[in-house]
Amino acid sequence: MTGPAKSNLHRSKASGIVLAGGQSRRLGGDKALEQLGVEALIPRLIHLVSPLTSETIVVAANQARGETLPLTQMAIVVVDIYPGSGFLGGIFSGL
Secondary structure, eight states, rough: OOOOHHHHHOOOOOOEEEEEEOOOTTTOOOOGGGOOOOEHHHHHHHHHHGGGGGGGEEEEEEEEEEEEOOOOOTEEEEEOOOOTTHHHHHHHHHO
């Protein structure tokens, strides 16, 4: 597919969900704030997902956590409905 129809496929009406509620136990530091080159992980993920989706939702463990994340204005922050339930609870909250 070429032309305008192809560009419409790239930015669909799908939502991107970024999970940022984890405790980062295995890493030993805050995974969301970890630097990848010149950018923290969360803004980098939002930057990569946003051309493919119509919105990007970031799921945080709680409101205080959401306020500490280095987010772009394009991100929608939601609080984990089932904190401590792992990534499946985070995905459910994002949906």
